[in-house]
Amino acid sequence: MRYAQIDADNICFAESEVLGEIQQADMVPLTNEEPSPLGKRWTLGGWEAVVPEPMPVVRHISVGAFFDRFGAAKYAILADQNPIAQALVKDASVRKYIDLTRPDLPYGLQMLVDIGHNIDIQAIIEAEIQNHELP
Amino acid sequence: MSTLSQFLGGGSAIKSIQRGSVTPTAAAGTVTISSVNTANTLVFITGMQGGVTTRSDGTNTVGGAAQPYVTALAATSFSYAGASYNTIQSSGGIQSNYTPFSWQVVEFY
Numbered sequence A: 001m002r003y004a005q006i007d008a009d010n011i012c013f014a015e016s017e018v019l020g021e022i023q024q025a026d027m028v029p030l031t032n033e034e035p036s037p038l039g040k041r042w043t044l045g046g047w048e049a050v051v052p053e054p055m056p057v058v059r060h061i062s063v064g065a066f067f068d069r070f071g072a073a074k075y076a077i078l079a080d081q082n083p084i085a086q087a088l089v090k091d092a093s094v095r096k097y098i099d100l101t102r103p104d105l106p107y108g109l110q111m112l113v114d115i116g117h118n119i120d121i122q123a124i125i126e127a128e129i130q131n132h133e134l135p
Numbered sequence B: 001m002s003t004l005s006q007f008l009g010g011g012s013a014i015k016s017i018q019r020g021s022v023t024p025t026a027a028a029g030t031v032t033i034s035s036v037n038t039a040n041t042l043v044f045i046t047g048m049q050g051g052v053t054t055r056s057d058g059t060n061t062v063g064g065a066a067q068p069y070v071t072a073l074a075a076t077s078f079s080y081a082g083a084s085y086n087t088i089q090s091s092g093g094i095q096s097n098y099t100p101f102s103w104q105v106v107e108f109y
Helices: A063-068 A071-079 A083-093 A105-114 A121-126
Strands: A002-006 A012-017 A027-030 A041-043 A046-048 B014-022 B029-032 B041-048 B061-063 B069-074 B077-081 B084-088 B094-098 B101-108
Touching: A002 B029, A012 B029, A063 A071, A063 A083, A071 A083, A083 A105, A105 A121, B014 B029, B041 B069, B077 B101
Parallel strands: none
Antiparallel strands: A002 A012, A002 A027, A012 B014, A041 A046, B014 B101, B029 B077, B041 B101, B069 B077, B084 B094
16 A cells, blocks of 8 residues: 655655555555655645745855955954954954854944944845855 | 575565655654564665755865665664755855655565
């Protein structure tokens, strides 16, 4: 007999040809003619396609790539003896990568602007990550 | 020319075969089967589908298909694990992937 096995979300993850009848809540009998329901959701009305949920996006770049995003202001920021600039550079430098989605990042970058550095905060945070920028 | 069944006394040594496909929705899971004698039964992972993602410069593999494996066989089910792997998208996002596979449960006398 042919069965579709569903997970806790009623999604078919297994299609099986077994020896006999199986009476189990997660086993849905299939006819031989029925197309494979793998990946579909079982409802009372039958099988329906599942719209995939968007994957959580992780936006990490290397520390070097993060500094490169300062553009022409990079060296001025790295050499700046202002305590705020020093603190921000040091804070970034000790990390393995920079998480561009951190909620405090815009505020940190704004502090650099406030002490006179001309950087594009939006571009630094939102620009598409290139392969060479990956940690 | 002798066949395996002739060596085994002229009959088939195989009692039953069950088969199917899995498209995992998690890294591990359990597939229900009809009852078998686990002492005389083998589970085969017979085929897998997956991909390998490489950076555009072609130098670094950042993700590879996982190879699911059988972790346990019971009378009416078998369990698998290792079916998930991550790839890094060009946007920097990490995507979870699951490796579809086929299986056969062969029970011998």
